[in-house]
Amino acid sequence: MAWLITLTMVLCTCYAAADAAAENRPSQVGLSSLTDELLQMAREPEFLGWLRSVRRRIHEDPELAFHEFNTSRLVRSELDSLGIQYTWPVAETGVVGSVGSGSQPWFGLRADMDALPIQELVEWEHKSKNKGKMHACGHDAHVTMLLGAAKLLQLKQADLKGTVKLVFQPAEEGGAGAYHMLQTGALDNIQAMFGLHVYPDLPVGSIGSRPGTLLAGAGRFMASIRGTGGHAARPQDTRDPVLAAAFVILALQQIISRETDPLQAGSFVYMVQVISVGFVEGGRAENVIPETVRLGGTFRSATTEGLDDLRQRIRDVVEGQAAVHRCSGSVDFMTDTGRPYPATVNHREMYDHAKYVGEALLGKSNVKVIPPIMAAEDFSFYSQKMPAAIFVIGIKNETLKSDQPLHSPYFFIDEESFPVGAALNAAAAISYLENHSMLVNCDEPESHLPFAANII
Numbered sequence: 401m402a403w404l405i406t407l408t409m410v411l412c413t414c415y416a417a418a419d420a421a422a423e424n425r426p427s428q429v430g431l432s433s434l435t436d437e438l439l440q441m442a443r444e445p446e447f448l449g450w451l452r453s454v455r456r457r458i459h460e461d462p463e464l465a466f467h468e469f470n471t472s473r474l475v476r477s478e479l480d481s482l483g484i485q486y487t488w489p490v491a492e493t494g495v496v497g498s499v500g501s502g503s504q505p506w507f508g509l510r511a512d513m514d515a516l517p518i519q520e521l522v523e524w525e526h527k528s529k530n531k532g533k534m535h536a537c538g539h540d541a542h543v544t545m546l547l548g549a550a551k552l553l554q555l556k557q558a559d560l561k562g563t564v565k566l567v568f569q570p571a572e573e574g575g576a577g578a579y580h581m582l583q584t585g586a587l588d589n590i591q592a593m594f595g596l597h598v599y600p601d602l603p604v605g606s607i608g609s610r611p612g613t614l615l616a617g618a619g620r621f622m623a624s625i626r627g628t629g630g631h632a633a634r635p636q637d638t639r640d641p642v643l644a645a646a647f648v649i650l651a652l653q654q655i656i657s658r659e660t661d662p663l664q665a666g667s668f669v670y671m672v673q674v675i676s677v678g679f680v681e682g683g684r685a686e687n688v689i690p691e692t693v694r695l696g697g698t699f700r701s702a703t704t705e706g707l708d709d710l711r712q713r714i715r716d717v718v719e720g721q722a723a724v725h726r727c728s729g730s731v732d733f734m735t736d737t738g739r740p741y742p743a744t745v746n747h748r749e750m751y752d753h754a755k756y757v758g759e760a761l762l763g764k765s766n767v768k769v770i771p772p773i774m775a776a777e778d779f780s781f782y783s784q785k786m787p788a789a790i791f792v793i794g795i796k797n798e799t800l801k802s803d804q805p806l807h808s809p810y811f812f813i814d815e816e817s818f819p820v821g822a823a824l825n826a827a828a829a830i831s832y833l834e835n836h837s838m839l840v841n842c843d844e845p846e847s848h849l850p851f852a853a854n855i856i
């Protein structure tokens with residue numbers, strides 16, 4: 401009887417999927433019963449208690465980019481307990497878990513693991529024990545939500561029509577961990593990717609994103625202006641790099657004000673380009689003209705092409721202004737230590753998919769279209785390689801003061817957001833696999849039987 405019922409169900413789902421393919425969607429009814437079930441499971445006191453304990457252990461022991469050794473060990477030990485296999489190490493500390501049949505399609509879910517060099521100022525039981533380090537960007541919550549999804553997926557393993565890859569990456573904060581994960585080849589066969597980032601502007605129980613560009617591209621530069629040092633009383637015997645540096649800084653600001661369209665791309669009026677010089681150094685004494693001045697900063701753009709243009713113009717300005725003052729200028733774009741992050745551009749279909757799943761989980765009114773964000777994310781390296789979308793997930797609760805900005809020493813998270821993140825991750829994966837494998841299987845009528853038998 402179980403066999404018959406399952407067979408009938410499978411055939412029905414299969415026809416439903418064929419209809420859905422016509423309008424490109426699995427049925428919303430089937431989807432909301434899935435999302436309700438997942439959210440209910442993740443909100444069970446025992447499940448939520450486990451999520452909290454995972455997160456608190458990570459929060460107490462924050463580790464910086466590429467040094468996430470304890471965090472990585474915790475991830476592996478939780479995957480071991482769940483009976484989930486994984487590859488490790490990928491890019492130093494990264495872990496790639498695998499749930500499902502092993503066969504295609506492969507869908508990726510991503511969490512970043514690194515903390516920031518910030519001293520936590522929130523006084524609470526699970527405050528960071530590592531001096532000067534803090535999970536102030538919520539990556540502890542991302543790891544927790546992905547482990548939560550892993551547990552849900554393991555419980556629903558029989559329903560997975562393909563494979564979910566659980567991507568725990570190092571070094572989002574400046575180290576381009578995502579780029580290094582991709583370089584290893586460990587993610588080569590993943591067809592599409594979804595990621596979440598906590599967001600203190602939205603209340604718990606809501607999520608947001610936008611199609612197209614969500615986050616800026618960003619790069620860093622370090623310029624060196626070399627002149628000829630000498631006595632400050634005899635400038636005619638020197639080539640003054642301090643004066644040249646002053647002109648460089650002024651001219652860098654003129655790039656944005658004179659060369660970008662102030663109305664560029666309509667909705668991007670508040671997110672076009674930024675150049676900021678963050679430090680200048682050179683010389684030690686008031687009466688000596690130094691040999692060299694160094695200065696460095698960041699540049700950001702709404703588009704990856706804009707980032708390339710800025711890079712070229714920064715080089716022109718540094719070299720040109722230095723030459724005008726009889727000095728020589730050079731720029732290092734720190735591609736090894738501070739690899740530029742491309743703009744994070746959400747793929748339209750993946751965005752629609754996640755939005756659709758989010759609406760089934762949380763209701764239409766709790767899935768928001770948010771304005772673009774000038775911060776950058778190394779998720780952009782995945783979105784350059786494959787259809788990918790990243791959503792932000794609300795953590796705000798004024799009672800708990802979990803409305804502080806990311807990277808603030810007062811940053812705090814309402815842990816009620818964890819079941820939402822776990823369920824959203826899991827549902828996005830299950831329904832993606834369902835949609836994409838059904839389309840393959842339903843094209844061939846004779847595949848119905850073995851397919852049903854597989855499931856039993």
Ligand SMILES: *[C@@H]1O[C@H](CO)[C@@H](O)[C@H](O)[C@H]1NC(C)=O
Pocket residue numbers: 461462463470530
């Ligand atoms: C990692 O864990 C060990 C043992 O639990 C602890 O002694 C150590 O301080 C942790 N490392 C860091 C960087 O916090």
Ligand SMILES: *[C@@H]1O[C@H](CO)[C@@H](O)[C@H](O)[C@H]1NC(C)=O
Pocket residue numbers: 424425426749752753756832835836839
């Ligand atoms: C289902 O798959 C089709 C074909 O790949 C795609 O166009 C569509 O966007 C998918 N639907 C969802 C909800 O992801």
Ligand SMILES: *[C@@H]1O[C@H](CO)[C@@H](O)[C@H](O)[C@H]1NC(C)=O
Pocket residue numbers: 604797798799800814816
């Ligand atoms: C905020 O947190 C408090 C304390 O945990 C909780 O009682 C309350 O329900 C939360 N509010 C919302 C809107 O979730």
Ligand SMILES: [Zn+2]
Pocket residue numbers: 537573806807
């Ligand atoms: Zn951050």
Ligand SMILES: [Zn+2]
Pocket residue numbers: 537538539572597
């Ligand atoms: Zn972050």
